[in-house]
């Protein structure tokens with residue numbers, strides 16, 4: 001059984017556009033002005049967790065419960081986030097070819113799972129490890145190991161990691177003994193070892209995996 005691990009945000013799902021939509025809706029619904037909306041767009045740009053809403057409350061002396069705001073944000077993100085049909089189709093093809101599919105993602109457990117369920121990815125993956133599950137983040141190999149374990153297997157040389165982040169996904173994948181496919185989109189840092197393969201999107205990565213599985 002071959003194992004393919006994938007990053008979530010910016011790889012399987014489009015977090016960026018979902019994020020700006022979710023913040024705009026949350027700000028509108030709660031009557032937040034441009035100052036708070038800008039703060040949210042800046043502070044939560046890369047990732048968000050419950051504690052960000054504690055900071056929001058403290059920074060702007062809001063009366064709202066941070067746990068409630070976090071749940072609202074999670075729901076808004078789940079409503080807004082998308083996984084392209086071509087990506088879902090490619091994962092279906094990978095499963096049909098006998099691969100196990102796992103997700104290794106840096107993020108809070110509840111929001112990452114909400115995204116996976118909302119996009120239909122949950123029916124296509126065998127297991128998922130979010131950094132919030134164990135307080136260990138990529139590039140730490142333990143998050144890749146947990147993702148494999150959640151797929152009912154363990155990391156084996158020759159398994160693959162696909163992601164958009166050179167440091168956490170590609171260098172991290174290398175450290176975990178995986179072969180790595182980079183979904184390009186940001187500059188490649190000069191000091192990092194190059195990925196085994198570079199693609200424009202996930203379906204192209206799946207094509208590469210499938211062409212290797214018959215070898």
Ligand SMILES: [Mg+2]
Pocket residue numbers: 007008009010011163164165
């Ligand atoms: Mg990513």
